[in-house]
Amino acid sequence: MTESTLFTVAFVLYVGALLVYSAALFAAREKWLKVGLILAAAGFLFHTAALIARTVTSGHAPFTNMYESLSFLSWAIVLALIIFGRSSRVPRLGAILMLIVVGLVALASSPLMPKGATPLVPALQSYWLWLHVSVTLLGEAFFCIAFVSSLLYLAADSVEKKERLDALSYRAVAVGFPLFTLGGLIFGMVWAYRAWGRYWSWDPKEVWSLITWFVFALYLHTRIVMGWKGKRSAIIAIVGFLAALFTYFGVNYLLAGLHSYA
Amino acid sequence: MRSAWKFFASVKLAIVLFIILTLASVLGTLIPQGRSAAEYAARYGSLAGLFTGLRLTRLYQSAWYLAILLLFALNTVVCTISRFAPKWRRAFGPAPETNAKAVSSMRASSRFRLLLPLSTARDRVAERLRSRSYRLDESAQGGSIVLLARKRRLGWFGSDVVHAGLLVILAGGFISGLGGRSSDLSLAEGQTADVPHAAFKVRLDKFETEYYPQGAVKDWKSTMTVLEGGAPVLTRVVEVNHPLTYKGFSFYQTSYGWNWADARLVLELRKPSDPSFLRTVSLKTGERAPVEGTDVTHVLVRAFVPDFVIGEGGRIESRSEEPNNPAAQVEAWKGEERVFSGWIFAKYPDFGQGHGDDPMAGAKPGAKADAPKLAIILKNYAAAPYSVLEAAKDPGVNLIWIGCLLVSCGFFLAFYWPPREVRVVLEETQGRVELAAGGQAWKNREAFQSEFDSMFESIRRPE
Numbered sequence: 246m247t248e249s250t251l252f253t254v255a256f257v258l259y260v261g262a263l264l265v266y267s268a269a270l271f272a273a274r275e276k277w278l279k280v281g282l283i284l285a286a287a288g289f290l291f292h293t294a295a296l297i298a299r300t301v302t303s304g305h306a307p308f309t310n311m312y313e314s315l316s317f318l319s320w321a322i323v324l325a326l327i328i329f330g331r332s333s334r335v336p337r338l339g340a341i342l343m344l345i346v347v348g349l350v351a352l353a354s355s356p357l358m359p360k361g362a363t364p365l366v367p368a369l370q371s372y373w374l375w376l377h378v379s380v381t382l383l384g385e386a387f388f389c390i391a392f393v394s395s396l397l398y399l400a401a402d403s404v405e406k407k408e409r410l411d412a413l414s415y416r417a418v419a420v421g422f423p424l425f426t427l428g429g430l431i432f433g434m435v436w437a438y439r440a441w442g443r444y445w446s447w448d449p450k451e452v453w454s455l456i457t458w459f460v461f462a463l464y465l466h467t468r469i470v471m472g473w474k475g476k477r478s479a480i481i482a483i484v485g486f487l488a489a490l491f492t493y494f495g496v497n498y499l500l501a502g503l504h505s506y507a
Numbered sequence: 508m509r510s511a512w513k514f515f516a517s518v519k520l521a522i523v524l525f526i527i528l529t530l531a532s533v534l535g536t537l538i539p540q541g542r543s544a545a546e547y548a549a550r551y552g553s554l555a556g557l558f559t560g561l562r563l564t565r566l567y568q569s570a571w572y573l574a575i576l577l578l579f580a581l582n583t584v585v586c587t588i589s590r591f592a593p594k595w596r597r598a599f600g601p602a603p604e605t606n607a608k609a610v611s612s613m614r615a616s617s618r619f620r621l622l623l624p625l626s627t628a629r630d631r632v633a634e635r636l637r638s639r640s641y642r643l644d645e646s647a648q649g650g651s652i653v654l655l656a657r658k659r660r661l662g663w664f665g666s667d668v669v670h671a672g673l674l675v676i677l678a679g680g681f682i683s684g685l686g687g688r689s690s691d692l693s694l695a696e697g698q699t700a701d702v703p704h705a706a707f708k709v710r711l712d713k714f715e716t717e718y719y720p721q722g723a724v725k726d727w728k729s730t731m732t733v734l735e736g737g738a739p740v741l742t743r744v745v746e747v748n749h750p751l752t753y754k755g756f757s758f759y760q761t762s763y764g765w766n767w768a769d770a771r772l773v774l775e776l777r778k779p780s781d782p783s784f785l786r787t788v789s790l791k792t793g794e795r796a797p798v799e800g801t802d803v804t805h806v807l808v809r810a811f812v813p814d815f816v817i818g819e820g821g822r823i824e825s826r827s828e829e830p831n832n833p834a835a836q837v838e839a840w841k842g843e844e845r846v847f848s849g850w851i852f853a854k855y856p857d858f859g860q861g862h863g864d865d866p867m868a869g870a871k872p873g874a875k876a877d878a879p880k881l882a883i884i885l886k887n888y889a890a891a892p893y894s895v896l897e898a899a900k901d902p903g904v905n906l907i908w909i910g911c912l913l914v915s916c917g918f919f920l921a922f923y924w925p926p927r928e929v930r931v932v933l934e935e936t937q938g939r940v941e942l943a944a945g946g947q948a949w950k951n952r953e954a955f956q957s958e959f960d961s962m963f964e965s966i967r968r969p970e
Contacts, residue, residue, distance in 0.1 A: 364719040367726050367760075368748035431911045440748050442689065442759040442899040445680070445909055447567040449536045456532050462880040463525045469666075470518045500536055 248302065251295035252316070256350050258288030259323070263347050281339050282330050289323045291505035296320060303362035304309065308378045310368055312360045315353035317379070318493070319346045321386035329390055329417065341393045373436035380428025381454075385489050387421030388461075390414075392486035395479035411475055414482050415447075417470065422461045425489070429454045449500040453492035460485035508588065512942045515585035518566060524579045531575065531801065537568035554862065568684075580677050587670045598663045598926065602646045602655035613945025615956050617963040621940045622683065627934060628940040632931055635966050636893035641929060652696040653932040659925050662949070665921025672913025679906030689899040692758075695891045699734065702898050705756055708734040712742070716763065727760050729894040743898065755900050762895035764828040767813050772835055773887035774806060787886070795840075801881055802841055809836040812889065815852065823850070833888050839881065853885040929959065941965070 246254075262284035269277035281476070296317065299307045308314040326342045345439045352358070398410040434444040445451060463480040467473040514520065538558060539546075547555040547564060562569030583784055611618055612667055613874040621628045629652055641656035690703045713730040724745055733741040733753050742753040751758040775860035776798060778784040788796035788806060795807035814832035823836075832854060839847040882939055929946040944963055950957030 296919075303542075319769060323708075364723050364725065365723065367724065370726070373748075419922050423922055425914075426918060427915055427939065431915065434907065439750065439903065440899050442750065442757055442761070444683075444899070444904060447535070449541065452532050452536050452567075456529050459525050459529045459532070459817040463529075466518060466521060466525070496536075 246294070247299075248259060248295050248298040251291050251298060252350075252354070255288045255295060256292060256347070256354070256384070258284050259319075259343060259347050262288060263340065263343035266336060268435065271360045275334075276332065278336055278339065281336075281343070282327065284353070284503065285323055285330070285339070285343060286327055289320070289327060292316075292320050292323065305362075305365050305369075306375045306378065308382070309365060309374070310354050310359065311361065312358040314378065314382065314493075315349050315358065318382045318386065319349040319353070321379075321383045322346050322349070322389050324383070325386040325390050325417070325420075329413065335394070335397065335406075335413070337397050338390075338393055338410075341397070345389065347391070364506040368440050371436060371440065373432060373439065377428060377432040377436050380424055380432060382428075384421045384423075384425030384428055385493060387417045387424065388486045388489050389419060389481075391417035394484075395482040399476065400477045404425055407475065412469035414479060417463055418461060418482060418485075422465065425454075425461070426458060429492075430458060432479050450492060450496045451495050453488065457485060457488040457492050460488050512589075513584060515582050516589040517582075518586060520578070520582050521586060524575060524582060528579065531566065531572055531790070535572075538563050538566070538667070540567070541565055543791055544596045550817070554588075576677060580674055583670050583674060587667050591667065594663045594667075598657065598660040602644050602648075602653050602930070604648065605653055606648075606651075607932045607934060607941065607943035610744075610932050610943050610945035611928070613947055615946040615948075615959040617942075617959070619942055619963075619967050621942055622642065622938075623860065623940055623966070624938075625935040625940055628783065628942065629654070631969070632942070635962050636929060636931075637812050639962060640970075641927075645758075651932055653929040654814055654929075654933070656929040656931070659867055659924050660925040660926055662920050663926040663941065665917050665924065667912050668917030668920055670917075672910045672915075672917055674910075675906050675913060676910030679903035679910055681903070682906060683901050683903030686902040687900065689897055691761065692896045692898055693892045693893050694729075698893075702756060704900065705754065705821065705898070706735075706756065707740075708737075709758065709896075709898075710734055710739075711894055711896075714763070714892055716892070727763050727894065729760055729896060731758060731896070757899050757904070759897045759899065760894065761897045763892065765813065765830070765890040765892050767811060767890050768824075770811050770890035772808055772811060772885065773809075774835075774837065775884040775886045776801070776803075776806070777882045777884065779841065779882060780880065803839045803842050803881060804842055804848065806883065807837060807840070808839050809848070811835045811889055815850070815889075830888065833889075835885050837883055837885075839883065849885055851885045854886060856884045922950075927955055927958075929962075 246432040261337045262281045265284060266275055269281060296307045299313065299316075308317045322342060323346055326339065330339055366468075394414040394417065398407055398414065401407045401410055433451070435449075437446065438444040460481060464478060464485060465483065468478055472506075532646040539550075542564065542879065547559060551558055553706045558564055562571065566572055586727075608619070610616065621631075623631070626712060631643075632654060634647075636654070636656040639658070641658045642660070644655040644657075646653050646655075688704045692700045692702070692709070694700055694709075694714075696711055696714050699708050699710040701874045708859055710732045711729055711730055713728075715728045717725040718730070719725045729745045731745050731751055733751075741753060745758055745760050747760045750760075751870070769791060771789060773787060773789050774796075776784075776786040778801070784800065786798055786800065788903070790796045790806075790808055792808050792811050795805050797805045810823070811833070813825065813828060813830040813833050814826040815832040816824055816826040823834075826832075832852065834850050834852045836848070836850050838845055912962070925948060927946065927948045929944060931942065931944045934941045934943075944959075946955065946959045
């Protein structure tokens with residue numbers, strides 16, 4: 246199967262997972278949650294194959310333009326959902342995350358995103374491309390889980406649900422923050438030093454990763470040292486994810502800088 | 508002094524600083540940094556002066572931003588130190604006063620009797636705890652034995668290691684900022700240059716640009732030789748992502764170009780009326796070359812651009828350094844009289860003529876203007892390529908990597924190396940041992956609970 250066929254099959258399975266998760270909202274059956282997760286995992290396998298096929302045909306890491314990185318980000322979100330979804334048992338989390346994934350995959354497939362595999366400019370020809378981008382996007386996928394569970398926290402009505410969502414949001418940040426720090430900031434600095442001769446240039450993308458980092462550092466400090474929980478924590482996690490989203494999307498389109506490769 | 512310490516020991520200060528730093532950093536991405544005064548004036552009008560005065564246009568290098576960073580560093584140091592001692596006691600200190608009742612009220616607990624002598628019971632408990640990698644501290648308290656078992660004690664210090672790493676990174680950043688040196692070297696093949704601030708020279712032996720089949724640049728390769736006192740000591744190929752490092756200096760491939768000002772151009776002169784007529788001249792910008800066998804006595808090149816474009820106000824410019832649309836401004840002279848002046852294009856040889864820019868038109872009033880008598884064609888252009896290498900010295904960079912390593916290790920300890928603690932009180936009464944145990948984990952409590960249960964089950968009923 247070609248990359249686009251695999252990608253399409255993955256998309257269809259993701260839509261299926263979204264529908265089943267949505268149905269589980271109303272039927273409230275454990276079984277449906279399981280089916281949703283299985284569909285998402287099946288989609289994930291096809292998506293993985295699509296990413297591998299892309300890597301083989303293009304000869305480089307599958308995240309060098311917007312189409313590729315959107316595809317990889319949605320893949321990472323599904324991975325995070327599979328890791329966290331089994332234990333969390335929150336139907337709404339699966340439904341909203343799959344909605345985001347379907348949206349991202351649809352955006353990646355839209356005519357707005359050029360899909361052609363372009364040859365790599367010299368600056369991107371480095372194995373740090375793999376490390377820097379994949380680890381950063383994985384971190385952002387966990388921020389996405391924290392974001393959705395925080396939103397659900399704000400909307401939840403029962404104390405028991407709120408507690409579960411609050412803990413889930415923290416667990417996601419506890420995975421996402423080290424990944425983001427390592428991939429986005431540390432690997433980014435190492436690569437920048439090798440490619441440009443300076444590890445930090447105050448480029449808008451760099452500054453926005455630092456801003457994202459500040460927000461999640463604030464989340465951890467207020468939570469661990471000052472004992473903030475619940476609503477205030479949820480709001481900080483939401484702001485943090487929005488900052489990460491702006492680092493990822495907004496900087497490319499709104500602010501010019503060194504990272505304008507896409 | 509005391510109140511200053513208290514001020515900096517506050518996490519509230521850290522939170523305020525986080526927020527200020529975030530907002531300031533956002534501001535610096537909204538205002539483009541390090542542009543010219545004219546650009547700011549055009550963009551912000553009367554506010555430009557205020558922005559420049561507040562250093563919002565070089566925000567990340569401004570004294571006030573650096574001052575916030577320094578405050579933040581101080582805050583981190585004081586917060587970390589003031590929280591260190593209790594954690595150290597918790598991790599490495601002696602067993603605190605405790606008793607059977609206190610340990611039984613811990614999060615995980617167990618209480619039972621063993622029909623064993625005290626020392627045997629103690630050995631069994633110690634052996635089981637050690638087999639699970641616990642470190643033991645033993646103390647005798649009022650006739651009973653208290654065992655304090657701890658593991659993953661470094662987990663207590665994850666945040667301290669992260670903080671230390673961040674301070675090292677900040678220090679590295681300041682050293683880079685103060686002691687860093689960087690300069691661009693533009694070198695043609697065979698050229699040798701002094702490296703500013705260094706006692707050695709570098710020579711560019713060879714410079715190649717590789718292209719993809721579709722035409723995009725694949726790579727630039729500069730073969731560089733380091734010269735010490737005129738003698739070559741090291742030869743390397745420098746590429747993007749593969750710098751050359753020598754004696755604290757790193758050489759990065761940053762740019763490339765051609766010395767177009769010194770380009771050698773080949774012009775062909777043809778007569779449409781006489782296909783056998785062909786004259787070829789080779790010349791540089793500003794030079795003139797004689798022409799024989801026609802009314803025109805000589806041609807000269809006024810200007811050359813590699814990528815012709817008509818810019819603002821009709822000015823002729825080069826869009827880039829790439830020879831995408833090479834064009835030359837040529838003149839044809841007949842003795843002291845200029846008979847033609849115009850741009851000719853290497854890729855569009857018919858363009859100049861097609862627009863009636865006949866070199867001879869108007870030369871003779873009354874001549875047939877629609878019959879060009881001489882065509883000038885830009886046949887070839889060649890300029891020496893040069894490679895631009897950045898020579899950089901960054902004395903702070905090693906601290907940066909040490910700091911990054913500390914931050915990574917710290918994160919691992921803080922999130923994935925949670926400490927566990929078990930306390931056991933053994934009391935001998937009437938030939939039996941009363942065992943009371945309590946335990947606590949600071950993360951992943953379910954896993955700890957099962958470890959705790961299986962340990963004490965095996966102490967109670969060994970196989």
